[in-house]
Amino acid sequence: xxxxxxxxxxxxxxxxxxxxxxxxxxxxxxxxxxxxxxxxxxxxxxxxxxxxxxxxxxxxxxxxxxxxxxxxxxxxxxxxxxxxxxxxxxxxxxxxxxxxxxxxxxxxxxxxxxxxxxxxxxxxxxxxxxxxxxxxxxxxxxxxxxxxxxxxxxxxxxxxxxxxxxxxxxxxxxxxxxxxxxxxxxxxxxxxxxxxxxxxxxxxxxxxxxxxxxxxxxxxxxxxxxxxxxxxxxxxxxxxxxxxxxxxxxxxxxxxxxxxxxxxxxxxxxxxxxxxxxxxxxxxxxxxxxxxxxxxxxxxxxxxxxxxxxxxxxxxxxxxxxxxxxxxxxxxxxxxxxxxxxxxxx
Amino acid sequence: xxxxxxxxxxxxxxxxxxxxxxxxxxxxxxxxxxxxxxxxxxxxxxxxxxxxxxxxxxxxxxxxxxxxxxxxxxxxxxxxxxxxxxxxxxxxxxxxxxxxxxxxxxxxxxxxxxxxxxxxxxxxxxxxxxxxxxxxxxxxxxxxxxxxxxxxxxxxxxxxxxxxxxxxxxxxxxxxxxxxxxxxxxxxxxxxxxxxxxxxxxxxxxxxxxxxxxxxxxxxxxxxxxxxxxxxxxxxxxxxxxxxxxxxxxxxxxxxxxxxxxxxxxxxxxxxxxxxxxxxxxxxxxxxxxxxxxxxxxxxxxxxxxxxxxxxxxxxxxxxxxxxxxxxxxxxxxxxxxxxxxxxxx
DNA sequence: CTGAAAGCGCTTACAG
DNA sequence: CTGAAAGCGCTTACAG
Numbered sequence: 016x017x018x019x020x021x022x023x024x025x026x027x028x029x030x031x032x033x034x035x036x037x038x039x040x041x042x043x044x045x046x047x048x049x050x051x052x053x054x055x056x057x058x059x060x061x062x063x064x065x066x067x068x069x070x071x072x073x074x075x076x077x078x079x080x081x082x083x084x085x086x087x088x089x090x091x092x093x094x095x096x097x098x099x100x101x102x103x104x105x106x107x108x109x110x111x112x113x114x115x116x117x118x119x120x121x122x123x124x125x126x127x128x129x130x131x132x133x134x135x136x137x138x139x140x141x142x143x144x145x146x147x148x149x150x151x152x153x154x155x156x157x158x159x160x161x162x163x164x165x166x167x168x169x170x171x172x173x174x175x176x177x178x179x180x181x182x183x184x185x186x187x188x189x190x191x192x193x194x195x196x197x198x199x200x201x202x203x204x205x206x207x208x209x210x211x212x213x214x215x216x217x218x219x220x221x222x223x224x225x226x227x228x229x230x231x232x233x234x235x236x237x238x239x240x241x242x243x244x245x246x247x248x249x250x251x252x253x254x255x256x257x258x259x260x261x262x263x264x265x266x267x268x269x270x271x272x273x274x275x276x277x278x279x280x281x282x283x284x285x286x287x288x289x290x291x292x293x294x295x296x297x298x299x300x301x302x303x304x305x306x307x308x309x310x311x312x313x314x315x316x317x318x319x320x321x322x323x324x325x326x327x328x329x330x331x332x333x334x335x336x337x338x339x340x341x342x343x344x345x346x347x348x349x350x351x352x353x354x355x356x357x358x359x360x361x
Numbered sequence: 362x363x364x365x366x367x368x369x370x371x372x373x374x375x376x377x378x379x380x381x382x383x384x385x386x387x388x389x390x391x392x393x394x395x396x397x398x399x400x401x402x403x404x405x406x407x408x409x410x411x412x413x414x415x416x417x418x419x420x421x422x423x424x425x426x427x428x429x430x431x432x433x434x435x436x437x438x439x440x441x442x443x444x445x446x447x448x449x450x451x452x453x454x455x456x457x458x459x460x461x462x463x464x465x466x467x468x469x470x471x472x473x474x475x476x477x478x479x480x481x482x483x484x485x486x487x488x489x490x491x492x493x494x495x496x497x498x499x500x501x502x503x504x505x506x507x508x509x510x511x512x513x514x515x516x517x518x519x520x521x522x523x524x525x526x527x528x529x530x531x532x533x534x535x536x537x538x539x540x541x542x543x544x545x546x547x548x549x550x551x552x553x554x555x556x557x558x559x560x561x562x563x564x565x566x567x568x569x570x571x572x573x574x575x576x577x578x579x580x581x582x583x584x585x586x587x588x589x590x591x592x593x594x595x596x597x598x599x600x601x602x603x604x605x606x607x608x609x610x611x612x613x614x615x616x617x618x619x620x621x622x623x624x625x626x627x628x629x630x631x632x633x634x635x636x637x638x639x640x641x642x643x644x645x646x647x648x649x650x651x652x653x654x655x656x657x658x659x660x661x662x663x664x665x666x667x668x669x670x671x672x673x674x675x676x677x678x679x680x681x682x683x684x685x686x687x688x689x690x691x692x693x694x695x696x697x698x699x700x701x702x703x704x705x706x707x
Numbered sequence: 708c709t710g711a712a713a714g715c716g717c718t719t720a721c722a723g
Numbered sequence: 724c725t726g727a728a729a730g731c732g733c734t735t736a737c738a739g
Contacts (some may be wrong), residue, residue: 034733035732035733036731036732044709044710045709045710045711046732046734047709047710047711047734047735048709048710049733050733050734050735051709051734054734058708058709059709060708060709063708063709087465087486089463090466095447096443096444096648097442097443097445097446097447097448097647097648098443098444099443100443100447101443101447102443104466104468105468105471108467108468108471108472109472109475109477112472112475112477112479112482113477115482115485117435117465117467117482117486118466118467119433119463119464119465119466120436120450120454120464120465120466121454121463122447122450122451122454125451125455126454126455129458131455131458131459136458136461136463137463139461140433140463247652273652276649276652277652279652279654280652280654283654301443302442302443302444302648303622303648303649303653306593306619306622306623306625306626307649307653308625308626308653308654380715380717381716382716390725390726391725391726391727392716392717392718392726393718393719393725393727394724394725394726395717396717396718396719397718397725399717400718403724404724404725405724405725406724406725409724409725
């Protein structure tokens with residue numbers, strides 16, 4: 016983590032940190048020979064190479080990292096749900112590991128609340144690339160990173176236009192698939208809880224939802240739509256509003272899983288059983304969906320693959336390549352569990 | 362992330378990466394003057410210093426990190442529950458940020474399953490310290506890190522003896538408190554699902570549980586005890602065994618939250634309602650406890666503070682200090698929610 | 708295959 | 724306050 020030393024003519028020796036000259040003396044060879052071994056260059060005898068390798072290992076000498084790959088890949092979050100963040104980290108890690116790069120973690124939210132800066136220290140670490148899983152990658156951030164020559168890849172960008180490069184998932188198709196699932200079960204009055212207005216992904220899900228109803232010839236009652244933050248408490252409150260309507264929906268499609276669990280609570284408070292009295296669909300597939308009561312039917316976002324793809328794009332950019340597709344959307348797919356069933360009336 | 366370059370006489374310039382000499386030329390001063398500015402040494406005029414600072418910033422020149430702090434803090438997990446891992450990362454991050462150090466992430470499980478090595482690449486990054494949140498920090502690992510002069514702090518160690526340094530939480534007291542809570546509600550037949558035999562923390566929880574019963578003068582029916590992996594499916598299976606006993610328990614204390622959610626499912630399958638027919642207590646307080654149905658009463662482990670404490674110890678060791686307390690246990694405290702209530706019979 | 712020589716980028720110690 | 728000179732650790736180009 017953190018960038019390492021920049022060229023320095025000299026450094027005080029550290030435990031297990033001998034100089035090339037010292038290793039050379041120990042091996043009974045000249046510094047240039049040790050240098051060749053360090054860089055895997057030709058022109059060193061087999062036995063000499065082995066002896067030097069052995070001494071380097073023994074003294075924990077660290078080979079200089081390849082030019083340009085000073086640091087590693089840094090992933091930046093803002094108050095992300097734990098299981099999503101970890102899945103993304105694992106995806107990034109797998110790609111980074113193939114290049115022997117490390118993966119750094121930054122949670123902007125927790126740093127800001129402690130009054131600590133994050134952009135400058137992160138830049139100080141000279142990352143090979145930055146993957147920003149924050150809902151607010153501004154043009155300003157892009158400018159700062161670009162000025163330092165650090166490629167930035169956004170995850171699930173939510174700005175007005177898709178800024179390249181970015182990686183997300185097929186929100187529109189996912190919402191379409193989820194809604195079709197409910198239609199196939201026989202639901203006709205389907206409520207929708209969507210995310211905050213500014214979120215492009217929330218808008219895509221809304222559109223996919225409406226497209227499913229539309230192509231099925233089912234008219235949408237606008238009173239069945241609510242919008243709010245991607246949190247359980249808002250799912251609960253907005254869900255309550257929908258479920259206490261004179262003619263309530265028999266199913267609710269939620270903007271994410273947390274909202275869906277909020278709807279679970281709203282239903283419980285009203286004495287409604289899921290899926291008997293109400294079907295619920297989430298979005299994301301966070302860790303707990305499978306063990307919720309009942310297990311939540313949801314649209315799975317392939318977070319590990321999203322992280323891996325972002326890492327590949329960041330690495331390509333760092334190498335000076337133009338990735339063939341700077342804006343990528345990976346397939347989000349419906350996972351049917353126990354929170355959806357035919358409506359009572361059917 | 363990842364170690365930076367070691368002393369190198371020369372390096373090809375990188376975008377935004379000018380040499381000291383080049384900066385000196387641009388500023389119209391000599392290289393030694395730039396060097397002084399870089400290291401904050403005295404003997405540079407105010408206006409000269411400002412001009413050089415400005416040029417350094419403009420060209421993204423990275424100051425050499427302080428001697429010895431080559432890299433950052435690396436946190437190593439093995440298939441950890443997402444919300445726990447992220448809480449630990451945030452705690453480590455807050456302490457690391459005060460020193461402008463980055464925080465690296467390694468998931469051994471996902472790397473191993475991809476056939477990728479992790480110890481050597483991690484060492485190559487020259488971390489200031491390593492925090493191991495894996496259940497299997499072996500003496501061998503300790504040896505390797507020690508040989509490289511990298512301090513290692515274990516989290517919640519599970520070996521035969523507490524290897525110093527390590528940070529955990531008060532498992533024994535936590536389990537005692539949880540069990541007392543159930544006793545106070547009037548429960549007398551309390552079941553226990555414990556973790557795998559090798560886990561020291563699981564043993565501490567078991568002992569705390571027994572101590573609570575013992576000091577309350579409540580005899581323990583050994584048939585009410587089961588043990589297995591810290592996973593929901595095992596909680597479900599072991600919970601089923603307890604609940605189908607001729608004289609089943611009215612409450613169950615679980616080794617962790619995942620097991621508790623497994624017991625939720627076992628109860629559901631048997632038509633038992635929580636907390637009316639059965640009280641359940643977990644351990645950890647993962648993200649979803651608050652929104653489960655019903656919200657889970659559990660013993661909260663202060664993961665962020667555990668991470669922060671481990672980071673402080675690692676940093677102290679890296680500085681060559683002997684931390685006053687190399688083995689630390691932070692207080693785990695009961696969080697009462699909706700999964701516990703007086704037994705039916707009371 | 709090997710190393711003496713030259714050179715590079717940086718820092719230190721010191722002269723002005 | 725400033726920089727010429729010396730020195731350090733490393734690498735490169737080349738002679739043997």
